[in-house]
Amino acid sequence: xxxxxxxxxxxxxxxxxxxxxxxxxxxxxxxxxxxxxxxxxxxxxxxxxxxxxxxxxxxxxxxxxxxxxxxxxxxxxxxxxxxxxxxxxxxxxxxxxxxxxxxxxxxxxxxxxxxxxxxxxxxxxxxxxxxxxxxxxxxxxx
Numbered sequence: 001x002x003x004x005x006x007x008x009x010x011x012x013x014x015x016x017x018x019x020x021x022x023x024x025x026x027x028x029x030x031x032x033x034x035x036x037x038x039x040x041x042x043x044x045x046x047x048x049x050x051x052x053x054x055x056x057x058x059x060x061x062x063x064x065x066x067x068x069x070x071x072x073x074x075x076x077x078x079x080x081x082x083x084x085x086x087x088x089x090x091x092x093x094x095x096x097x098x099x100x101x102x103x104x105x106x107x108x109x110x111x112x113x114x115x116x117x118x119x120x121x122x123x124x125x126x127x128x129x130x131x132x133x134x135x136x137x138x139x140x141x142x
Contacts, residue, residue, distance in 0.1 A: 013071045013079070017131050024124055025065040031117065032058030032109045039106070047106035053093060057109040057121070060086050064128065073136075080132045087125040090114060094122065 014022045036054035044051055060082060067079035094113035097104050107116055114121030 013068045013076055013132070013135055017127075018068055018135065021124070021128050021131060022065055022068045024120065025061050025068065025128075028061040028109075028117070028120065028124065029058055029065055032061055035109070047104065050104045050106045050108045050111070053089075053108040053110065057086075057089070060089070068128075076132050076135065080129060083125040083128045083132065087122075087129070090122045090125065 012018070032054055036051050036058055039047075039051040040055065064079050064082050064086070067075040067082070090110045090113060093108055093110035097108070097111040104111060109117060110121050113119060114123075
C-alpha cells in the first residue's frame with residue numbers, strides 16, 4: 001500500500017492561515033493550562049470558578065488545536081462547533097465579569113473578553129470560524 005492509500009484523504013486545515021491558527025491556539029493551550037494548573041494546585045479556594053473556567057478554556061483550545069492539525073471534514077465540523085462554543089463562553093464570561101465582578105475574585109482567560117490576553121480569546125474563535133467555513137471542501141458541481 002502506498003502512503004496515500006493508508007491514510008484517508010483529509011482536507012488540510014493547518015495550511016496557510018490555518019497554520020497561524022494552530023500556532024496561536026497552541027500558545028493559548030500552554031498559557032491557559034499552565035496558569036490554571038498552578039492556580040488550582042496552589043490557591044483553588046480563592047476563586048474556584050475562575051480557575052475551573054480557565055482550565056476548561058485550555059481543554060477547549062487543545063481540542064481545537066488537535067482538530068486543526070488532524071484535518072478532514074469531520075475535524076473541520078468538530079472544530080467549528082467547538083469554536084462556536086468557545087465564542088459563546090468568551091462572550092458569556094466576558095459580560096459576566098463586567099456586570100458582576102465580585103463573582104470572579106481573580107481573572108479567567110475569558111475575563112473582560114480576554115483583555116489579559118490582548119483580546120486574543122475573543123478574536124481567535126471569530127477568525128477560526130471564518131477560516132473553517134472558508135476551508136470547507138469544495139462540493140463537485142453537478
